[in-house]
């Protein structure tokens with residue numbers, strides 16, 4: 001059985017990364033550990049780590065990506081939470097077997113080597129949930 005190990009990060013969708021960093025990094029004083037473009041998701045992401053979890057900022061870099069549509073429809077705010085799992089393929093199979101609607105049926109590979117997949121909010125009580133295997 002796959003296990004959830006930790007809350008890895010909470011993600012916020014932002015319209016303007018510099019404006020978001022003016023709050024999270026400069027006003028709150030959180031450390032910015034990473035800022036990079038993710039062409040596969042047509043977005044730019046920033047990570048601000050804390051002791052046990054991170055805040056992720058996500059900004060769309062095109063007008064027609066999923067994240068851009070989300071921003072246009074709902075505006076800035078909470079986007080998803082990410083749970084770390086020890087075996088993402090096994091967890092996706094388990095969720096599928098239980099009738100949970102998945103956005104990614106197979107794990108996707110991030111540039112940093114992490115594997116990730118999203119679970120549809122329809123099956124989670126309205127919260128977009130990301131799974132991570134590090």
Ligand code: CO
Nearest residue numbers: 011056082130
């Ligand atoms: Co995320």
